[in-house]
Amino acid sequence: MSINAHTSASTGDCRIVSLERFGDLAGTLSVVENGSASPLGYDVRRVYYLFDVPAQASRGGHSHHEQSEFLVAVSGSFDVTLDDGATQTVHRLNRPDRGLLIKPGIWRTIDNFSAGAVCLVLSSGVYDESDYVRSYDEFMTLSAGKR
Ligand code: TYD
Numbered sequence: 001m002s003i004n005a006h007t008s009a010s011t012g013d014c015r016i017v018s019l020e021r022f023g024d025l026a027g028t029l030s031v032v033e034n035g036s037a038s039p040l041g042y043d044v045r046r047v048y049y050l051f052d053v054p055a056q057a058s059r060g061g062h063s064h065h066e067q068s069e070f071l072v073a074v075s076g077s078f079d080v081t082l083d084d085g086a087t088q089t090v091h092r093l094n095r096p097d098r099g100l101l102i103k104p105g106i107w108r109t110i111d112n113f114s115a116g117a118v119c120l121v122l123s124s125g126v127y128d129e130s131d132y133v134r135s136y137d138e139f140m141t142l143s144a145g146k147r
Contacts, residue, residue, distance in 0.1 A: 006142035009105025011082045011089045019097045030097045042124040050119040058111040063133045064104050067125040072099035076117025083107040085143025107139050
């Protein structure tokens with residue numbers, strides 16, 4: 001396990017990624033694939049999604065040592081707040097053809113879910129609890145060099 005990501009991570013390195021769209025009168029398709037055509041810079045090793053989230057609920061509340069994640073509002077909308085220990089940014093996700101790429105070492109919270117919202121997450125790693133930092137105090141300690 002490395003703490004390097006937390007010392008170097010910046011909210012400015014996280015970005016909105018627009019996905020390719022294939023549309024016609026029958027609707028629209030967007031795609032993410034592994035390999036050289038990937039818009040994410042990593043191969044996806046895990047897919048999960050949040051749904052049935054109450055409007056007042058807050059999800060996330062952690063950072064990762066090594067894993068990157070790409071969040072897409074495939075339905076509805078929600079806010080993602082990113083925190084690198086010195087700077088916070090808020091992104092409202094509300095389109096299935098645009099997502100937010102979150103680098104390692106960034107604390108994220110997700111809230112203000114609309115009714116029926118679905119948050120799709122494409123992760124660079126399989127589920128590994130040791131990759132999580134779930135204590136905000138620990139996150140701030142790991143990120144301390146930036147303040
Ligand atoms: P958690 O990481 O707390 O969700 P979030 O950060 O979105 O609020 O995960 C909730 C539960 O689901 C927790 O018991 C761990 C489990 N879980 C898995 O088993 N595998 C996974 O890939 C994820 C993301 C969570």
